[in-house]
Amino acid sequence: KIEIEGNEITAGAGGKLKEIVYAARAANLGGMEWMEGIPGSVGGGLRMNAGAMGAQTLENVLRVRYLDPEGNAHTKQRDELEVHYRHVPLLEKNFAVSATFRAEPTAREEIDSRLEQSQEKRRTTQPIAKSAGCIFKNTASCPAGKLVDELGLKDLSVGAARVSDVHGNFIVNDGGATAADMLELIDKIKTTAREKRGIELETEVQIVGEDA
Ligand SMILES: Cc1cc2nc3c(=O)[nH]c(=O)nc-3n(C[C@H](O)[C@H](O)[C@H](O)COP(=O)(O)OP(=O)(O)OC[C@H]3O[C@@H](n4cnc5c(N)ncnc54)[C@H](O)[C@@H]3O)c2cc1C
Incomplete structure (x- = not known):
């Protein structure tokens, strides 16, 4: 499930990164286009701090909701999270439930142009x-x-x-x-x-x- 409120996009851990990008695009929100080609879910993207085109998942994140191993729910803001290259230690033992991403109001043409660049880069280099x-x-x-x-x-x-x-x-x-x-x-x-x-x-x- 993906919800958009102003410039904030909240997505459940099972949502696909690609779905977030296109939900953002439909609301004329940009800044997430680089995620489009990563085949994975929000949960996997958070745990791995998945990245492409010089950007990383946690750079777009405002807060993460997660369950600890006992099933208790918590929320952490981005600046409370320890974040490494392809590694978010908090999610080694805890389970992400959802994340709220920050996007920027962006013209549809600009979003489409960035998507095209990202797709072209993957097509020609991978x-x-x-x-x-x-x-x-x-x-x-x-x-x-x-x-x-x-x-x-x-x-x-x-x-x-x-x-x-x-x-x-x-x-x-x-x-x-x-x-x-x-x-x-x-x-x-x-x-x-x-x-x-x-x-x-x-x-x-x-x-x-x-x-x-
Ligand atoms: C063709 C191809 C291209 C790729 N390109 C990129 C790329 O450009 N950049 C990049 O970073 N990666 C890339 N990947 C790797 C992969 O797509 C990413 O790491 C992606 O984020 C994995 O997501 P997933 O949902 O498949 O997670 P999984 O592979 O299922 O899980 C990854 C890790 O996250 C954990 N996890 C999953 N869900 C949760 C949750 N809710 N809470 C806590 N932990 C959880 C799992 O236990 C596991 O440790 C690529 C893979 C392929 C096959």
Whole structure:
């Protein structure tokens, strides 16, 4: 459920980021366009502090409503939250219920132009093949995709898991790749980055479940 009041948009944790962008657009509210291409929900976006095009989810957030593990409801304002790159510690153990985002009154044409730019950037710089999105966090010294490219690892594969030739931070599934293939490929990239550049790559994706 998405509610708009003035410049504030409140969305339930299960809402899609894309739906917020288009609900905002319908009310001539902008500033959220960068979220449009992130395939995920409000809850996942908050927990991961998902970001794109130089912006991050928590920059647009005014407050978050959440439940603690005992089921008690709380609200925190943005400035009460500890926020990191792709990580909001509060939501490791607590469950986001909804968030209120701040948007800016913006002409529809301007919103559409920003949406087009964002879509064009994804279309031209990211693979359309099946993937989990960016695998590694960018490092302080270098974007992870650029590093993988510089290490000559584009197209490196394990089984049907392959480093995209379009963007080095994406591993694409050429058909039937297993979790074990993905994990071995991730490990090879990490080892090469460590040995050749002394850089410890950290995964942006969370690895859960079993290897097979
Ligand atoms: C093709 C592709 C492109 C992508 N592009 C981007 C990108 O540009 N930028 C980016 O940041 N990410 C990107 N991603 C990664 C992913 O879409 C984001 O991390 C997204 O925010 C995940 O949302 P989700 O709803 O799928 O969450 P999930 O993947 O289901 O969950 C992510 C984490 O959030 C937790 N979580 C989910 N809901 C809640 C809740 N209500 N309360 C507390 N914790 C919760 C989960 O337990 C898990 O730890 C991309 C992925 C793909 C496949």
